[in-house]
C-alpha cells in the first residue's frame with residue numbers, strides 16, 4: 001500500500017520533521033505509482049500530482065507528523081477535495097415530478113440502480129415511478145418490473161406485443177402519467193451498448209429532450225478503470241450529465257475511476273452501489289473513496305487524532321530540552337507532567353509519535369492530585385534547587401516539605417522520580433541525536 005511505500009522512502013529521513021523539495025519529489029513518485037495501481041488515468045494522475053506538490057510546498061511543517069505521514073495527509077486531503085468534499089444531494093424540481101434520467105454503458109448497473117433509487121426515494125418519503133425506456137434488450141422491461149416490485153414502487157412500461165416501441169415516446173408519456181397519478185419523482189432507465197455508439201447516444205439525447213431531466217446520472221462501473229475517462233467524456237458530450245453514480249464498488253476495484261471521472265467531467269459523484277441487492281446502495285462518501293484509492297484503512301483517522309491531541313509547540317520544546325541532559329530541570333519535569341496529563345486520553349496513540357513510546361511509562365504515574373502535590377513541592381524550591389537538585393540536602397528537604405505542606409518522604413519520592421525521568425530523558429536525547437541507533441529509526 002501507499003503507506004508502506006512512503007515509509008520506505010522516508011526510512012532515512014525519519015524524525016527530520018520537515019518537508020523538503022526532495023522529500024516531496026520522492027513521495028510524488030510513490031504516489032504516482034499508487035494512483036496508477038488504483039486505475040486512475042494517466043493524465044489525471046499527472047494533474048493530481050502537480051496539485052499535491054503545490055499543496056505540499058506551501059504546507060506548514062507539522063510537528064506531530066513525520067514527513068511520510070504528512071504527505072499521506074496532504075494527498076488524502078487533496079483527494080477528498082477533488083472527490084467532492086461534501087456529498088451533493090439530489091436537486092428536486094420545484095414542480096413535481098422531479099425527473100432523474102440514468103445513462104451509461106450496457107451492464108453498468110442502470111436498471112439495478114433504478115430499483116435502488118426507487119427504494120431509497122421511497123424511504124425518503126417520495127412516490128417514485130420507474131420508467132422503462134430500454135426497449136433494446138428483450139428482457140429489459142421485465143427486469144425493471146422485477147426490481148420495481150422488489151422496491152415496492154410503480155413502473156411505467158409500454159404495452160407488450162406492439163413490436164419495438166419508441167423509447168422517446170414512452171419517456172414523454174411517462175411524465176404526463178406521473179403527473180396524473182401523483183408520482184413526485186420519475187426515474188428513467190435507458191438502454192446502453194457495450195461500447196460508445198452514436199445511434200444510442202442520439203437516442204439518449206432524444207429522451208433527455210423529451211423529459212428535460214432535473215438530474216441526469218451517469219452510471220459507471222468502478223471496475224472499468226482507465227476506460228472511465230473515455231466513456232465519461234463521450235457521455236458528457238453526447239448526453240451531458242449532472243452527477244455520477246459509481247457501481248460495483250463491492251468488487252476489488254481500487255476506485256481510481258472515481259477520481260478520473262470527477263476530474264475530466266467536473267461533475268460530482270453522488271451515489272455508490274456496492275452489490276446486486278437493492279439495499280447495497282448509499283450516498284457517496286469522498287473520505288471513504290480517498291482511503292480506498294490510497295489503499296489504507298483508518299491510518300488517517302489515527303494521524304488526525306494524534307495531530308490534534310499532541311500540542312506541537314510542546315513537542316518541539318521538549319525535543320529541544322532533551323538534546324542536552326543537564327538542561328532538563330525540575331521545572332521542565334513539572335511542565336512535562338502537565339503536558340502528559342493533557343494528552344492522557346491518547347496515551348495509546350503515543351506509540352505513533354517519534355520517540356514518545358517511552359513516555360507511556362510516565363503516563364501511568366500521573367494523576368491529578370499527585371500533580372498538584374508535585375507542583376506545590378517544586379514551587380517551594382529556590383531557582384537554584386530546581387536547576388541543580390543535587391544541592392537539596394536534608395535540611396533543605398525539611399524546608400521544602402514544610403513550605404509545600406507535605407512530608408519529607410513526599411519530597412524524597414519526587415526527587416527520586418525526577419532522577420529517573422532525567423535518566424530516561426537522557427536516553428531519549430541520545431537516540432534522537434544519533435540516527436540509526438535508537439528507537440527513532442526502524
Ligand code: GDP
Nearest residue numbers: 106107108109110111112247248273274275276
Ligand atoms: P444495465 O445494463 O446498466 O441496466 O445494468 P444492470 O442493472 O442490468 O446490471 C448489470 C449486472 O450488474 C447485473 O447482473 C447486476 O446484478 C449487476 N450489478 C449492478 N450493480 C451492481 C453492484 O453494485 N455490484 C455488483 N456486484 N453487481 C451489480
Ligand code: MG
Nearest residue numbers: 110111134140
Ligand atoms: Mg438495463
